[in-house]
Amino acid sequence: MGSRGESLLQNEWIMILIALLLCVGGLLLANSYRNNAPLWESFYAAELARQINLAEPGTELVFDVTPALSVAGEARKDPQSLFYFDNEKNLVVVSLREGGGHSFSFFTTAEVVNGGVALPSNILRLRIP
């Protein structure tokens, strides 16, 4: 016991274990980027924030969110949970995958009322009272 050969063998097993963990980690990371979900999230968050910034009180905003629904569909996400508006922190939060999302701030004091995503037209309706 305790021979050099045994020690090397143990090192080999540790290396194989680490390599497997790396593979799993890499696959999980790559999977989260599938369909460019983070890019779509940041795009929708920024564009929705822009339209909210430009909107006058009493405006109704209508967006075709077909690409977002297509990306989120692969993650089997509920269409009504993709877009969230935090009026306290002035944040638009978009999440098209499990376990993550992107947010963008709007700099106006607008109170956003989320009318939800209408199906099958894929239309997101927002109201700025």
Place this chain on the structure above:
Amino acid sequence: MVVRTGSGDALLIATALVVIAITLVGIRFGIGAFFAEGYDARAIDAETLRFVIERCLERENMFDPLFTLERCGLDTAVLNSEHVVLLHREDGLNFSHGVHSYATTCLLRGAAEKQSFPLCVSFSGTFDGQTVTGIVGSAQRARRTR
């Protein structure tokens, strides 16, 4: 079981750790390069801010000492964190809000290409009979959420 870790084993482990670190960095940057670093919204955000500030100038006297951005429906907390508004009127009055250093960092070479730098828009116009020149900027990027 007793494992004897001689200098040779230590060297082997150190080498392996370096290889793992390089691999991890490679995976991270490889995925980042392949899937791009995200949507660059600084220009859009700065242009939107310019539009909103011009709309505000048409309605309010932003150079009044009692003026607050809330009067134009703007949130000071958000504008303080990743935006700048600098206005100068021809009679010498100034208005400023946000991160003042952006006015300088916007001018740095390569700032427009780097998403970590702010991007500014300058404008001028006549409001209430006075010429106003201004710079507005944004360094806002979409943030990851859990």
